[in-house]
Amino acid sequence: MQSNAAVLLLAVVVTSVLFPQPAQPLSFDYPSFSLNPPDIAFQGSASASGDGVINLTPTLQPGDIRSFVVGRAIYRDPVRLWGGTSSTADKPVVSNFTTRFSFAVRPYPGNENDTGDGLAFFLAPYGSDIPAGFCFGHFLGLFNYSSYAPTMPAGNIPTVAIEFDTFANTNADVQDPPGVHVGIDVNNLKSVVKETWPEINTRVGANVSGTISYNAGTTELSIRN
Numbered sequence: 467m468q469s470n471a472a473v474l475l476l477a478v479v480v481t482s483v484l485f486p487q488p489a490q491p492l493s494f495d496y497p498s499f500s501l502n503p504p505d506i507a508f509q510g511s512a513s514a515s516g517d518g519v520i521n522l523t524p525t526l527q528p529g530d531i532r533s534f535v536v537g538r539a540i541y542r543d544p545v546r547l548w549g550g551t552s553s554t555a556d557k558p559v560v561s562n563f564t565t566r567f568s569f570a571v572r573p574y575p576g577n578e579n580d581t582g583d584g585l586a587f588f589l590a591p592y593g594s595d596i597p598a599g600f601c602f603g604h605f606l607g608l609f610n611y612s613s614y615a616p617t618m619p620a621g622n623i624p625t626v627a628i629e630f631d632t633f634a635n636t637n638a639d640v641q642d643p644p645g646v647h648v649g650i651d652v653n654n655l656k657s658v659v660k661e662t663w664p665e666i667n668t669r670v671g672a673n674v675s676g677t678i679s680y681n682a683g684t685t686e687l688s689i690r691n
Contacts, residue, residue, distance in 0.1 A: 492545060505542050509596050510607065512537030522585065526575055536596060536607040544592040564679040571632050572671035581632050584666075586651075587678055588627035604635040604642075609655060627651040628678050628689055630666055648676075648689055665691050 498518030499506065508514075512522045522537035548560040565587065573581050586606045597610040608625055629649045634642040640655050646666045649657025665674050680687050 494541070507540045507542045509538040509540065510536045512539045523582065538596060538607055540594075547589070560680070560682045560685075562680060562682050564677065566675065566677040568673050568675045569630070570671050570673050571630075571666060583635070584630050584632040584646075586627040586629040587676070588625055588651075590625045604633070604637075604640050604655065606655070608651075625651070625653055626687075628676075628687075629657065630663065630674075630676065632666060650687060650689070663691075 494505070496503070499514050499520050501514050501516045503514060506514075506520070508520075511524055512520060515521050515525070520539050522539060523535050546561070547563060567587070569585060571581060571584060583604050583606065586608065588608060590608070596607050597605075606627065606629060608627055627650075629651055631642060631647050631649060634644050634647075636642065642649075642657075643660055643662070646663050647660050648663040649660035651657050675691055677690050678688070
């Protein structure tokens with residue numbers, strides 16, 4: 467997927483989570499996107515471009531001023547990742563999964579050093595929507611000031627996200643490392659694991675591929691390019 471990012475813009479790619487029933491094999495592949503893809507739901511500023519890609523934030527031209535924008539593209543149907551008769555509240559049966567996608571983060575036209583906060587692939591409850599209020603910037607369209615607070619008990623917002631972060635926020639609720647990085651977020655914007663990701667070159671705006679895999683046997687979530 468492709469995103470034109472400008473000041474304080476961000477993008478989110480989502481796969482939905484689902485109901486406590488036995489997991490079944492499922493796969494889908496989108497080499498490109500039609501103007502109105504039937505299986506994809508758009509939220510916020512996201513839309514299909516008509517040339518095979520999804521713009522999660524608007525395409526900007528030199529002189530455009532557009533900030534505080536968020537867009538999400540979601541697989542429309544629920545995807546069953548856990549559940550089953552052998553599941554328990556403290557030990558659910560979880561499925562393996564792998565997703566691979568391509569994206570580009572582009573700078574503000576005329577200023578190669580000016581980009582948004584990046585994008586994230588995330589898993590959230592079916593029916594999840596963009597939070598109301600201030601949810602852009604480092605909130606990545608997943609949280610807002612009212613739903614996320616340092617004192618909130620873990621688990622109140624059931625979200626797992628893999629962020630491809632292009633802007634280092636040093637405030638206490640995030641504590642990003644310097645530079646472009648990738649991180650794993652669990653119910654919280656403060657990544658439990660984070661590493662530099664130099665392949666995301668926002669100055670060039672080149673396509674980057676990411677592969678995210680979860681191994682239920684080892685409970686390992688991995689990200690690679």
